[in-house]
Amino acid sequence: MADTIFALSSGSPPAAIAVVRISGPRAGEALAALAGALPKPRMASYRTLRVPRGTVLDQALVLWFPGPRTATGEDLAELHLHGGRAVVAAVEAALADLSGLRRAVPGEFTRRAFANGRIDLAEAEGLADLLTAETDLQRRAALAMAGGAFSRQIEEWRDRVLAASAAVEAVLDFGDEDDVADLPPDFIARLDVLAGEVSDWLSRPRAETLREGFRVVLAGPPNAGKSTLFNALVEDEAAITAPLAGTTRDVLTRAVAIGGVPFVFADTAGLRDESGDEIEVIGIARARAALEGADLVLWLGPEGDGPDAAWEIAAQSDRDDASAKSTPRHRVSAVTGEGLDALRTDLIETARRAMPRPGEAALNRRQHALLVQAEAALRDARDETDPLLVAEALRLVRVAFDALIGRATTEDMLDALFGRFCIGK
Numbered sequence: 001m002a003d004t005i006f007a008l009s010s011g012s013p014p015a016a017i018a019v020v021r022i023s024g025p026r027a028g029e030a031l032a033a034l035a036g037a038l039p040k041p042r043m044a045s046y047r048t049l050r051v052p053r054g055t056v057l058d059q060a061l062v063l064w065f066p067g068p069r070t071a072t073g074e075d076l077a078e079l080h081l082h083g084g085r086a087v088v089a090a091v092e093a094a095l096a097d098l099s100g101l102r103r104a105v106p107g108e109f110t111r112r113a114f115a116n117g118r119i120d121l122a123e124a125e126g127l128a129d130l131l132t133a134e135t136d137l138q139r140r141a142a143l144a145m146a147g148g149a150f151s152r153q154i155e156e157w158r159d160r161v162l163a164a165s166a167a168v169e170a171v172l173d174f175g176d177e178d179d180v181a182d183l184p185p186d187f188i189a190r191l192d193v194l195a196g197e198v199s200d201w202l203s204r205p206r207a208e209t210l211r212e213g214f215r216v217v218l219a220g221p222p223n224a225g226k227s228t229l230f231n232a233l234v235e236d237e238a239a240i241t242a243p244l245a246g247t248t249r250d251v252l253t254r255a256v257a258i259g260g261v262p263f264v265f266a267d268t269a270g271l272r273d274e275s276g277d278e279i280e281v282i283g284i285a286r287a288r289a290a291l292e293g294a295d296l297v298l299w300l301g302p303e304g305d306g307p308d309a310a311w312e313i314a315a316q317s318d319r320d321d322a323s324a325k326s327t328p329r330h331r332v333s334a335v336t337g338e339g340l341d342a343l344r345t346d347l348i349e350t351a352r353r354a355m356p357r358p359g360e361a362a363l364n365r366r367q368h369a370l371l372v373q374a375e376a377a378l379r380d381a382r383d384e385t386d387p388l389l390v391a392e393a394l395r396l397v398r399v400a401f402d403a404l405i406g407r408a409t410t411e412d413m414l415d416a417l418f419g420r421f422c423i424g425k
């Protein structure tokens with residue numbers, strides 16, 4: 001029999017209310033032991049909680065959810081306590097004293113939900129992202145993933161691959177008879193459509209951009225005012241600025257949300273070919289490395305000799321395009337603040353285009369890699385003529401789809417995923 005687990009599932013006390021959850025075969029027994037009797041299922045009841053045959057613990061709202069149609073797939077109870085530290089501690093101590101009950105480890109409720117088929121892996125990943133979401137865009141994308149949008153898509157694709165596999169199996173079964181069965185005439189076309197849909201998902205913005213922030217690297221010649229602009233954008237005197245060319249050496253990064261969009265700004269050493277300074281040379285190499293990882297390069301160049309510098313934004317793809325650099329997109333003065341708002345607006349709009357649209361599920365690294373495998377196998381299945389090899393390619397597509405929703409998982413992977421959750425989730 002599985003352990004029955006319990007944990008504080010709401011934020012740390014003191015708070016107005018503290019929710020303690022109990023999940024497992026003894027959840028009902030535990031609830032009855034504290035509340036006197038089991039309340040009606042799925043209805044909130046107001047009860048006095050007591051240490052079994054002992055003192056009063058709290059007046060609480062209690063809920064009883066008999067399994068398996070519960071969040072964890074097991075019998076589940078919730079105690080909505082007064083959110084004081086001592087109240088929570090006393091109730092936890094009373095639960096720990098009951099036989100067969102123990103404190104949950106991080107993510108254990110969700111892991112049970114997954115083990116019991118209440119959620120699949122993609123939904124669990126979405127849930128993990130939802131709990132760590134810090135911006136509205138992150139929240140909405142995570143909610144879409146947790147809500148099963150991607151899982152439903154995978155299931156639908158999987159059904160179509162199964163149908164294709166069945167058609168190939170039929171050819172293989174009748175292969176040694178005179179009356180050779182052929183693949184359906186639209187077999188290839190269907191695989192093409194499917195591969196196209198998978199490609200569409202692959203070309204969508206990625207979850208990492210959303211989670212880690214849109215990476216803007218400030219670059220340009222020495223003394224262009226990069227560090228000054230960096231400080232203005234992150235609203236912090238984070239970087240040293242000075243009239244001396246070659247002030248910045250290390251790559252300095254700061255994560256900030258602007259207009260609800262997560263950004264990571266990086267300030268870099270001024271780029272110049274000639275420098276006798278050994279440290280500056282290293283700084284320049286680091287700056288070039290940072291440029292490689294940029295979603296957007298904010299290229300700064302002083303315009304003329306005036307007090308104001310002209311800056312331009314060159315997207316990563318066109319930063320080697322000389323014409324993009326010769327026509328500045330923005331003129332900004334970090335001293336007067338002129339042009340800063342327009343620059344911020346442009347940054348927000350550019351970043352938003354690289355982010356999943358609100359409510360659109362975004363793929364994480366693991367999901368993206370598996371979908372790349374599925375797409376390659378689909379194209380193999382289309383190009384192969386030997387039915388045996390077509391069948392094998394289609395099997396590989398199914399393997400990738402199964403891994404996406406967690407039909408095939410490893411303990412390590414699950415440990416890593418559920419370890420991201422907090423205790424009580």
Ligand SMILES: Nc1nc2c(ncn2[C@@H]2O[C@H](COP(=O)(O)OP(=O)(O)OP(=O)(O)O)[C@@H](O)[C@H]2O)c(=O)[nH]1
Nearest residue numbers: 222223224225226227228241242246247248270334
């Ligand atoms: N008038 C004016 N001065 C600026 C502006 N931005 C920066 N400066 C000044 O220009 C000098 C260089 O600025 P930094 O921000 O250190 O330039 P940088 O590009 O980071 O320089 P390095 O790190 O050495 O490559 C400093 O004295 C700043 O005060 C601006 O918009 N207007």
Ligand SMILES: [K+]
Nearest residue numbers: 223242244247
């Ligand atoms: K400088």
Ligand SMILES: [Mg+2]
Nearest residue numbers: 226227247248
């Ligand atoms: Mg600098």
